[in-house]
Amino acid sequence: MPASLLNPNDSAERQIEKLVKINGALMRRVEQATDVSGAAYAQFERAALLEEEVRNRTRDLEHALDLLNESNARLAEANRATEEARSNLANAIETVQEGFALFDPDEHLVMCNSRFGLHMPDIRDRFRPGITFRQYVDLVSGSQYLSLPENMNPADWAARRMKRHQDDHVIFNVRMVGSRWVQVSEHRTPDGGTVILQTDVSDIMRLERQERERMLDDQARLVRATLEHLDQGVCIFDNQARLAGWNQRVGAMLSIPARKFSMGTRFFTLFEGFAQGSSYSSGITESDIRDWITTSDSRPPISFEIQQGQNKTLAVHAQEMPDKGFVISFTDVSAERAAVRAIQQANELLEARVAERTLELADALTEAERANASKSRFVAAASHDLLQPLSAAKLYMASIEPGQDAERLHQIAEKARRSLDSVETILEALLDISMLDSGKAEVHRAPVPLGVILTQLAEELGPTARAKGLELKVVATSAIVLSDATYLRRIAQNLIGNAIRYTRTGKIVVGARRRSKSVRLEVWDTGPGIHPEQRDVIFREFQRLETAASAAEGMGLGLAIVERACALLGHPLDLVSSVNRGSGFLVELALAPAPDFTALSRRRTPPDTTPGLDGLIVLLVENDAELRNALTIALENWDVCVLPTSDATEALELIRDEGIHPDAIIADLQLDKGELGTDLLSDIRAHLGPVPSCIITASRSPAVIDTCVRHGWQLFHKPVALDTLRNFLTTAARTGAGTCGH
Structure with missing residues (x-):
């Protein structure tokens, strides 16, 4: 049988139906055959074979049909099981509280439950199997229930959603209208499909927001408390x-x-107006x-x-x-900036002080250099001027020979005395200059009666002026000035002595001119005057306008002492001079309240008559044997009864044990074994009461001056002039003279 008569793809029933029709057609053809030569038998034989083949095919078809029926039965059972599984899966998915959707590997929706898209009712019905994932995203982005973030449109949201879809696992929150929140979880299946879960997390977000707000409130309170501190x-x-x-x-x-x-x-x-x-x-x-x-x-x-x-x-x-x-x-930062400004000001002040100190040091260096140069000149001039009168005195003493008449001896002795007086004057000037230049000079500022000092100087220097034929006129004054009595007396003495020394004819006028708050001591002379170019020179050491003058007429230290003493005391010094007409030296002195100097004035005022010193008892305390012997001889020449002692112990023994009551006491300040003459005078006063006393010393310490002034003792600086001692003893004699003995 040709293979083309049957279609293998037809069902068994269809194939059987075709075979029956073929068999009938063949049988009719056999019956109608007219071939007498045996063709009919052949046709019959072929028909029989065909029938057998049909029977076999039919049997095979029946077997195939049985197999098909069995397969269909099994397929029906499988379909039933599949539908049952599908139903169970759908029921299971439907029972899930979240929205569920499944997309196949081709991005098509396979299935979803009723909760999927529940929060978007405007598009929920459009989520049907078969739509693509992109269509799903577009539907969601265009939903009116979706709350898009600020500055974002649906297209931007969809693009960001598709970008997230590229990851295998994605979880994010989507804000819906009405303060609703949906958490979307997207996961990839093993075959490349996609599962989406939608969970309503509004309550969780609300609680989280409340907790966050509570935490923010707590944090805000903490921040505020922190800010306030x-x-x-x-x-x-x-x-x-x-x-x-x-x-x-x-x-x-x-x-x-x-x-x-x-x-x-x-x-x-x-902050409006804050910056104004x-x-x-x-x-x-x-x-x-x-x-x-x-x-x-x-x-x-x-x-x-x-x-x-x-x-x-x-x-x-x-x-x-x-x-x-x-x-x-x-x-x-006001305090810090003020401190910085203070430091800057302090630095500036310090720099200014350093600069000032540098200038002072430069001045001091210049002054030291000048002082060193002055010292060199000082030593050279002092050596020359000291040796000259000493040599003269030595020569005068060597010229004394036995048998010379008294007048000749008196002349030689007088010349030797004048030479030694020059030595004494030079030594005093050198001592003053040394003290002033060394910076160790001590001053004692106190009220000083200017009139008393001028009166004393008039008495002391008057004879010298008269010996030169000059008139020394001192105008009386009651002014009390604030100064150091010793240095003020030295200033006035040098100015008056300088005027007498350089004035040839005429007079010297000394007085005090009162001003508003001060007194100006003025010393005028009718001397040769001073040229303008020489006014600075005259205040230098060893500078004398008359170079031919001898040492007896001065070393040129008087005005140098005046300038230094005025600078030390703060007394302005001025010079007024006209050539060939005279000069005036002016010293400005501050006024001071006037103390009671009546007793001092009486003590220093010379007596109207000069009583004799015959029989005056004087206790002399001097540890230097040569000076003690010389003073004893000088005092005895005045008919004074001298009791010479070398220390305080010997002097007190005379008073306590011998019962001697001296009329006057002359004591050196520095005694042996550290004893002081001032302590001795205090002890004697404790036994005898007030006794006219004087201290002789080379010290010019203000403490010594204070002690002497406080106790009423006279103070004489070494070398002591005999006239000064005689005046002291004369004053003591006015209180009454005694006799030498107990």
């Missing part, structure tokens, strides 16, 4: 430059009323600050200082926050 003033602004937080210190620091601080207040409203009267540091201007606040670009931190008034300085620091807001802080 800061020394700085702090303001926090949002990205619109609106006030979001602050502490109370910022208002007090910036003098801004509390009513202006409220949430949402604009920066420029809050203020100045900025570091080149910052108000325009720069405004630009920094209003810019939309990223802002670097900015720091500057604001100066308000003279004493208030605020350090300002502003910094941007991640949300484009910013924090600005104010720190009061």
